[in-house]
Amino acid sequence: MTAYDDLMAHERQTRALGQIAGRLAWDQETVMPDGAAPQRAEESEALEHVLHARRTDPRVGNWLDEIDETALDEVGRANLRHIRRRFERTSRVPVKLAGEIARVTSSAQRVWAEARAASDFTAFAPVLAKVVALKRDEAAALADGGDTYDALLDDYEPGATGAELQAMFDALRPRLVALRDRVMGAAHQPAPLKGTFDEKAQMKLARALARSFGYDMRHGRLDKAVHPFSSGSGLDVRITTRTNPDDPFNCTYSTIHETGHACYEQNIDPDYLLTPLGEGVSMGVHESQSRLYENQIGRSRAFTGWLFDRYRAAFGDLSAPDAEAFWGAANRVHPGFIRTESDEIQYNLHIMLRFDLERRMIAGDLAMDDLEEAWNSRFAADFGVEVDNPANGVLQDVHWSVGLFGYFPTYALGNVYAGCLMQALARATPDLEARLVRGEVASVTAWLAANVQRPGGLHEPKDLIERACGTPPSEAPLLDYLDAKFAEVYRL
Amino acid sequence: MTAYDDLMAHERQTRALGQIAGRLAWDQETVMPDGAAPQRAEESEALEHVLHARRTDPRVGNWLDEIDETALDEVGRANLRHIRRRFERTSRVPVKLAGEIARVTSSAQRVWAEARAASDFTAFAPVLAKVVALKRDEAAALADGGDTYDALLDDYEPGATGAELQAMFDALRPRLVALRDRVMGAAHQPAPLKGTFDEKAQMKLARALARSFGYDMRHGRLDKAVHPFSSGSGLDVRITTRTNPDDPFNCTYSTIHETGHACYEQNIDPDYLLTPLGEGVSMGVHESQSRLYENQIGRSRAFTGWLFDRYRAAFGDLSAPDAEAFWGAANRVHPGFIRTESDEIQYNLHIMLRFDLERRMIAGDLAMDDLEEAWNSRFAADFGVEVDNPANGVLQDVHWSVGLFGYFPTYALGNVYAGCLMQALARATPDLEARLVRGEVASVTAWLAANVQRPGGLHEPKDLIERACGTPPSEAPLLDYLDAKFAEVYRL
Numbered sequence: 016m017t018a019y020d021d022l023m024a025h026e027r028q029t030r031a032l033g034q035i036a037g038r039l040a041w042d043q044e045t046v047m048p049d050g051a052a053p054q055r056a057e058e059s060e061a062l063e064h065v066l067h068a069r070r071t072d073p074r075v076g077n078w079l080d081e082i083d084e085t086a087l088d089e090v091g092r093a094n095l096r097h098i099r100r101r102f103e104r105t106s107r108v109p110v111k112l113a114g115e116i117a118r119v120t121s122s123a124q125r126v127w128a129e130a131r132a133a134s135d136f137t138a139f140a141p142v143l144a145k146v147v148a149l150k151r152d153e154a155a156a157l158a159d160g161g162d163t164y165d166a167l168l169d170d171y172e173p174g175a176t177g178a179e180l181q182a183m184f185d186a187l188r189p190r191l192v193a194l195r196d197r198v199m200g201a202a203h204q205p206a207p208l209k210g211t212f213d214e215k216a217q218m219k220l221a222r223a224l225a226r227s228f229g230y231d232m233r234h235g236r237l238d239k240a241v242h243p244f245s246s247g248s249g250l251d252v253r254i255t256t257r258t259n260p261d262d263p264f265n266c267t268y269s270t271i272h273e274t275g276h277a278c279y280e281q282n283i284d285p286d287y288l289l290t291p292l293g294e295g296v297s298m299g300v301h302e303s304q305s306r307l308y309e310n311q312i313g314r315s316r317a318f319t320g321w322l323f324d325r326y327r328a329a330f331g332d333l334s335a336p337d338a339e340a341f342w343g344a345a346n347r348v349h350p351g352f353i354r355t356e357s358d359e360i361q362y363n364l365h366i367m368l369r370f371d372l373e374r375r376m377i378a379g380d381l382a383m384d385d386l387e388e389a390w391n392s393r394f395a396a397d398f399g400v401e402v403d404n405p406a407n408g409v410l411q412d413v414h415w416s417v418g419l420f421g422y423f424p425t426y427a428l429g430n431v432y433a434g435c436l437m438q439a440l441a442r443a444t445p446d447l448e449a450r451l452v453r454g455e456v457a458s459v460t461a462w463l464a465a466n467v468q469r470p471g472g473l474h475e476p477k478d479l480i481e482r483a484c485g486t487p488p489s490e491a492p493l494l495d496y497l498d499a500k501f502a503e504v505y506r507l
Numbered sequence: 508m509t510a511y512d513d514l515m516a517h518e519r520q521t522r523a524l525g526q527i528a529g530r531l532a533w534d535q536e537t538v539m540p541d542g543a544a545p546q547r548a549e550e551s552e553a554l555e556h557v558l559h560a561r562r563t564d565p566r567v568g569n570w571l572d573e574i575d576e577t578a579l580d581e582v583g584r585a586n587l588r589h590i591r592r593r594f595e596r597t598s599r600v601p602v603k604l605a606g607e608i609a610r611v612t613s614s615a616q617r618v619w620a621e622a623r624a625a626s627d628f629t630a631f632a633p634v635l636a637k638v639v640a641l642k643r644d645e646a647a648a649l650a651d652g653g654d655t656y657d658a659l660l661d662d663y664e665p666g667a668t669g670a671e672l673q674a675m676f677d678a679l680r681p682r683l684v685a686l687r688d689r690v691m692g693a694a695h696q697p698a699p700l701k702g703t704f705d706e707k708a709q710m711k712l713a714r715a716l717a718r719s720f721g722y723d724m725r726h727g728r729l730d731k732a733v734h735p736f737s738s739g740s741g742l743d744v745r746i747t748t749r750t751n752p753d754d755p756f757n758c759t760y761s762t763i764h765e766t767g768h769a770c771y772e773q774n775i776d777p778d779y780l781l782t783p784l785g786e787g788v789s790m791g792v793h794e795s796q797s798r799l800y801e802n803q804i805g806r807s808r809a810f811t812g813w814l815f816d817r818y819r820a821a822f823g824d825l826s827a828p829d830a831e832a833f834w835g836a837a838n839r840v841h842p843g844f845i846r847t848e849s850d851e852i853q854y855n856l857h858i859m860l861r862f863d864l865e866r867r868m869i870a871g872d873l874a875m876d877d878l879e880e881a882w883n884s885r886f887a888a889d890f891g892v893e894v895d896n897p898a899n900g901v902l903q904d905v906h907w908s909v910g911l912f913g914y915f916p917t918y919a920l921g922n923v924y925a926g927c928l929m930q931a932l933a934r935a936t937p938d939l940e941a942r943l944v945r946g947e948v949a950s951v952t953a954w955l956a957a958n959v960q961r962p963g964g965l966h967e968p969k970d971l972i973e974r975a976c977g978t979p980p981s982e983a984p985l986l987d988y989l990d991a992k993f994a995e996v997y998r999l
Contacts, residue, residue: 031553051743061523251543
């Protein structure tokens with residue numbers, strides 16, 4: 016065995032244990048008995064402790080030093096790049112701090128769920144304050160004198176920086192606000208879908224949709240949870256969704272979104288199973304898949320025409336009289352509190368709000384006592400509406416409760432990447448629209464699988480997008496797509 | 508921190524990880540996608556590797572050497588006894604072997620399930636041969652020159668030996684066979700319950716029954732699986748059951764049985780959470796709880812009278828015209844292939860068959876090529892019926908596939924202990940029958956919780972039974988109970 020083989024054998028076991036941690040998180044959100052929470056917190060902490068010890072094992076450092084990189088092929092070099100980055104990051108965080116973060120976030124997530132149900136931010140604030148304090152400690156350890164927010168961000172989007180994202184948001188913001196204002200003031204306003212929609216029928220349709228996009232149920236499953244998510248890699252990639260009797264689009268588009276994440280994981284080269292290349296390369300690229308499936312495809316005129324018939328088969332007559340009205344309903348730009356229910360134009364404004372608040376929290380410039388008010392005033396300024404209760408405001412997302420700071424901006428980055436990829440996909444598939452009209456989305460997955468999904472972690476995120484598109488990523492395709500689409504939907 | 512504190516902190520994390528392993532096993536049997544099996548095998552192996560390393564950590568040996576036992580209280584000494592026994596056992600098994608057992612049994616269980624579904628022993632034999640070979644290696648390592656079967660048995664029933672169990676079976680056998688023959692030849696033969704029983708209604712009743720016996724759903728859940736089981740300790744104790752439209756007793760009594768296991772785990776002193784005392788002390792004692800709930804209580808004339816009304820409410824009119832006939836149906840002694848569907852008299856004969864075969868397998872005296880034939884001829888001799896297909900014979904139980912050798916006899920030991928405990932319980936609860944007639948089984952759980960369940964692993968198994976009963980365990984109460992009960996049921 017060479018040092019490289021030893022390192023990879025060690026890494027493989029670590030990743031197998033990491034998969035177990037993911038499965039535990041899935042369990043906690045879907046099937047775990049409520050009263051098990053305190054014990055689960057200890058279990059998660061124990062596993063996190065093991066993972067941390069393995070990731071910071073001095074032997075990893077020795078192997079990394081010993082390996083002759085020039086003797087490795089492209090895959091070997093990519094593996095090494097991932098392992099080295101992880102090792103250097105993880106070694107900086109003390110074992111005790113890593114364990115405490117695991118323990119506190121495990122309880123915090125449950126406290127958050129209860130606080131959200133009761134719409135009571137004060138019930139959540141103390142534990143969130145603990146999470147923020149721990150994440151600031153972690154960020155300081157990781158940054159080693161550099162920017163603390165960038166240090167956290169790097170975990171989700173290697174190579175990205177807060178400054179770069181700020182520049183991206185600065186470029187997006189004026190055109191998005193202008194488009195939103197034109198759309199809101201338009202004479203033609205699509206009507207929302209009204210009615211009560213059987214929740215079992217929603218789930219049945221969700222399963223059918225996931226399958227039609229290529230999600231493989233032999234290596235996955237779809238369940239209900241408070242927050243839709245996708246978890247796991249390789250041969251066990253599970254997704255969750257939620258249902259709302261008044262809003263079937265919530266279930267449908269959450270499902271299509273998570274299907275995008277899950278297809279990415281399922282379509283990675285099976286040779287990379289349980290190696291650093293066997294997972295999606297970054298959250299931004301991950302989100303580009305889910306958002307492209309959800310929006311560019313799922314909310315397209317062509318696909319919603321097909322979906323309209325599925326909806327009538329599932330729910331009977333709809334308030335939307337025809338496919339055109341249904342398409343409008345699926346693309347309504349509307350005032351609303353909830354990020355995940357937002358439209359494509361305002362979605363990125365929701366992200367900017369979170370990005371700014373969490374950067375301030377991590378910088379220590381925003382006290383917990385001021386967070387709810389900061390959220391509400393910023394929301395009113397950006398969206399022109401007063402937040403009515405914290406469940407619709409600062410309590411709406413699970414992310415901060417589980418310690419995900421630096422994660423939100425990757426959603427916006429995913430939108431930008433999705434814009435780029437859609438342009439390339441459309442160019443490569445001249446009959447795409449004809450296919451979507453028939454609900455044939457397999458060719459979308461086929462192109463994405465070949466150009467984005469299959470390589471897993473082989474390339475760096477930006478490089479991967481550039482290889483797929485032929486040009487470096489930019490905001491322009493997304494903004495052009497939104498301008499064109501909403502001019503049509505709103506008859507501007 | 509003293510050496511004892513260090514040891515207990517280490518132990519607590521190990522037990523938290525052990526709970527995760529249990530949760531993974533639950534996941535595999537209930538919700539895991541089929542195609543995930545190969546990856547899960549690697550995950551389980553990785554976790555087993557971690558557990559083994561922790562259990563054989565040389566620091567444990569050092570702490571054990573350092574601790575001044577005389578300074579400890581009863582709880583401390585009991586903790587130490589468990590940890591020392593575990594440490595000495597586990598240290599004897601090479602890491603590689605332990606990992607391989609975990610990996611092979613994980614796949615073997617799936618192969619077994621498929622082979623059973625296809626009723627094809629040849630599909631299972633090669634992988635079972637591997638399991639047996641690995642378990643023989645393990646037994647040899649554990650026995651260190653002593654009896655290999657005893658070495659495996661000790662994992663499930665500390666202190667028990669094959670010879671002692673053989674003596675117990677020798678005492679049970681003649682009286683059980685004589686009773687069976689009298690019953691089979693009786694003029695009065697209770698009719699079985701006939702009809703088709705809605706499976707959803709079976710599960711609904713199963714949930715209600717589990718609750719009525721005191722199973723706490725806030726710290727557990729009930730799902731369907733191929734093989735009914737209980738898993739987990741402390742705050743997360745989950746049970747499974749199965750349904751058969753033709754045989755609602757299967758679901759009902761599997762559920763009551765697993766509820767007995769689960770109540771035991773849930774009622775252990777919460778101070779013992781994630782310590783060696785926080786789990787049932789042995790499989791025999793565990794089984795005494797499940798069998799007492801299932802048989803002595805669940806199949807009693809008093810309780811079945813109450814259950815009869817619940818059945819009519821759940822399923823409508825029954826083929827049994829009255830509670831007396833229903834009681835007879837629940838206690839029919841009938842030729843049958845399946846251990847878990849067997850009656851109280853013949854159940855122990857099923858165990859004796861497995862006990863003998865597995866002792867020979869572990870001794871190397873029974874080749875895999877001869878196993879199916881050995882099972883079938885022994886079955887014909889003991890039960891007077893030819894096994895019609897391997898799903899009804901050698902493939903019926905999951906145990907061997909997951910490496911459980913030495914586990915079966917603890918079922919019979921549990922029956923013997925249940926006989927002792929029932930005698931004591933009846934003596935302590937003069938109005939027991941009046942309570943059971945009203946379905947009030949809470950007092951049963953209360954007595955068992957106080958006398959058997961709450962102490963967890965504080966006492967040695969036999970000692971625990973003796974403390975609860977006031978006399979050392981013996982076969983006599985079980986045999987007397989069976990003679991008396993079946994004389995009534997069969998009007999002998």
